[in-house]
Amino acid sequence: MAVETGQKxxxxxxxLCARQMFQLGEIILPDSAWASYLLATAYAQxxxxxxxxDELKKARQKGLTSRKSLDDAAFDRLRNDEAFKQFVASLPEAAK
Structure with missing residues (x-):
């Protein structure tokens, strides 16, 4: 429910409201890469x-492996950020 509300x-x-909902999602599902990823999108916005x-790194530790997920428009502001570029490079490329 928290995740659905956050996405809305x-x-x-x-x-701000989305961030709060996604923070609840992380509490409810502490091992979920998706919960950390969604919280990262809110922080990015x-x-x-x-x-x-920080949240993207947590998501990676919990199993996020897709560079494709970082194509989300929420991360557009970070595209030129050196730390973001390094994070993206740390994920495997999609299989062709």
């Missing part, structure tokens, strides 16, 4: 780059 808030551009990268 993201679509409505209510990023809020311009909180360090927290975005």
């Amino acid at each position: 808030e993201m679509l409505a551009k209510e990023y 809020l311009g909180e780059n360090k927290k975005t990268l």
Whole structure:
């Protein structure tokens, strides 16, 4: 429920509310890479780059392996950030 509400808030551009919902999602599903990834999208939209990268690293530790998931428009502001580029490079490329 928290994740669904958070996704609705993201679509409505209510990023603070989305962040709160995704934080709840991480509490409910502490081992979920998806929960950390979604929280990273909210942080990215809020311009909180360090927290975005922290959550993406948590998502990777929990099993995120897809570079493709970082194509999300939420991460557009970070495309030129050196730490973000390094994170992207740390993930395997998609199979061709």
